[in-house]
Amino acid sequence: MVSSSQTIKLSMEFADAASWHCALVLLVLVLIGSIGANSVSSEEHARGRQIFNRPCDEIYVVGEGETLHTISDKCGDPFIVERNPHIHDPDDVFPGLVIKIIPSTDEKL
Template identity: 65%
Template sequence: MALNRRKASSSKAMADAASWFCACLLVTLILLCLFSDSSALREDDEGKLRGKQVLSKPCDEIYVVGEGETLHTISDKCGDPFIVEKNPHIHDPDDVFPGLVIKITPSHNN
């Protein structure tokens, strides 16, 4: 009888330890995923992620401005330093908003 109690107590202790281990492992994995995602989005080298867009992706001739983009970032991304000159509907280069459609003519030096 005492042997059965010891086995039951030992099994319960092992189950409790395994449960704590799994809970700690799960929390660690969640935190690791959160921190690794945010650090990957900060990389700024060409061909790596910046936000959710790939910088080395070629731009189409018709470009729709996305959230947080400026004419400067679009110019760098697409290789077109003359966006304002080719888009007469842009009266103020600082007044660029998501959804604005612009014409892109990338230079062939890139």
């Protein structure tokens, strides 16, 4: 017959083993979660500038159909004309034009 002290001892050993297994499973899940959170998908890699909240490089090449207004909204720089003295007419922006962009510090998120 099993005494009550032996039953308590067996129960404690079982509880100790179960807690170690739970801790190990929890550790593995945390490690897997952190690896998944640190990996960058190919889509995020292609949009790397957006990860750092930088939609535009400092040197920007105007694309087809863009205006200074759309570039200003996209890049967060309301002073494009002031920073680019080579732009004489803000309405005469053409694809391939190189401009300097400096996003404002109070940029919308």
